[in-house]
Amino acid sequence: VSPAVAVEAVAVRTAGVVSRGIALTIDLVIATILTTLGSAFVRLFGDAIDFDASGSHSIAVLTFVLALPFTFTLYCTVFWALIGRTPGMVAMRIRVVDTRLRRPGLLRSLVRVLSYGVSAILFIGFAWAAFDRRHQAFHDKIARTLVVYDD
Amino acid sequence: MAGKDRQGARGQEVLFASAGAIAVVGGAAYRLGQQALAIAADVVERAPEPIGATAARLARRGHAEVETAAAKVQSFAEQFAHDFARHPAFINVVTEVVDTVLPGAIDTALPAVFDRLVAEPEGVREVVRAQSTGIAEEVLAQVRSAAGAGDAAVDRAVGRWRHHGDRAVRPKGELAFGP
Numbered sequence: 001v002s003p004a005v006a007v008e009a010v011a012v013r014t015a016g017v018v019s020r021g022i023a024l025t026i027d028l029v030i031a032t033i034l035t036t037l038g039s040a041f042v043r044l045f046g047d048a049i050d051f052d053a054s055g056s057h058s059i060a061v062l063t064f065v066l067a068l069p070f071t072f073t074l075y076c077t078v079f080w081a082l083i084g085r086t087p088g089m090v091a092m093r094i095r096v097v098d099t100r101l102r103r104p105g106l107l108r109s110l111v112r113v114l115s116y117g118v119s120a121i122l123f124i125g126f127a128w129a130a131f132d133r134r135h136q137a138f139h140d141k142i143a144r145t146l147v148v149y150d151d
Numbered sequence: 152m153a154g155k156d157r158q159g160a161r162g163q164e165v166l167f168a169s170a171g172a173i174a175v176v177g178g179a180a181y182r183l184g185q186q187a188l189a190i191a192a193d194v195v196e197r198a199p200e201p202i203g204a205t206a207a208r209l210a211r212r213g214h215a216e217v218e219t220a221a222a223k224v225q226s227f228a229e230q231f232a233h234d235f236a237r238h239p240a241f242i243n244v245v246t247e248v249v250d251t252v253l254p255g256a257i258d259t260a261l262p263a264v265f266d267r268l269v270a271e272p273e274g275v276r277e278v279v280r281a282q283s284t285g286i287a288e289e290v291l292a293q294v295r296s297a298a299g300a301g302d303a304a305v306d307r308a309v310g311r312w313r314h315h316g317d318r319a320v321r322p323k324g325e326l327a328f329g330p
């Protein structure tokens with residue numbers, strides 16, 4: 001940086017694993033509730049069109065299990081891309097930014113939430129945030145994002 | 152002539168003797184009066200003490216009598232209220248009021264209250280919203296505070312574990328970014 005150009009450094013504090021964990025838990029609860037409501041709606045819709053769902057309890061469970069990750073992916077992607085934070089993050093006053101401290105775009109948000117799958121392997125990727133200098137979990141490393149406090 | 156002189160001398164002696172007697176009696180009377188006055192003063196001086204003690208005793212007795220009377224009045228009032236509240240006549244009156252007047256009053260008042268709430272729901276909503284928001288905000292603030300403390304504790308633990316010299320220069324989690 002040229003001395004003639006004043007560069008104002010912006011100090012940010014990256015969020016720790018506890019705040020991030022609580023935010024993630026809140027988001028998972030919300031996503032589960034949304035999935036449940038969605039399943040109930042689909043079931044009511046099926047009844048309305050006389051779709052015979054008798055004897056398909058296992059299929060319903062399987063659908064719910066598959067629907068939950070989908071709902072969570074959609075939920076996180078939309079919220080991160082639109083406002084940079086999910087409701088759980090709003091509650092904990094943290095947000096997702098890219099390495100330039102900007103709100104992540106749609107693609108980066110999608111990559112980040114899909115990378116949760118990598119971090120979820122034995123939870124090593126999530127736990128890595130506790131040891132990383134920038135508190136970056138594996139999915140943050142992959143998507144090149146940070147989680148910072150809303151100071 | 153000599154008899155007259157003798158009579159005159161005796162008269163003088165009698166006079167002087169009488170004057171001396173009067174002087175002695177007067178002196179004695181004066182001393183007696185002085186002593187009587189001193190005794191009277193002493194009596195007067197000591198008189199208020201027994202009077203004050205008597206007055207204090209009377210005051211204590213009066214106070215005790217007042218307290219006793221107040222306790223009796225209170226006891227009587229409580230007993231009266233107790234008996235009155237359980238008197239069949241009073242219960243009948245209350246029952247009559249509850250059975251006849253209250254339903255009419257409720258029928259009259261409740262619709263008015265509901266109409267008011269329907270006409271101005273924003274006030275009620277605002278109260279409920281403010282109350283709910285306040286409670287939620289308070290809980291969230293406590294959660295955030297605890298989470299922040301947890302973050303710091305984890306960072307300290309990891310920092311001690313790693314003994315990373317770089318952390319002393321810049322605390323973990325605090326990064327500087329250019330625009």
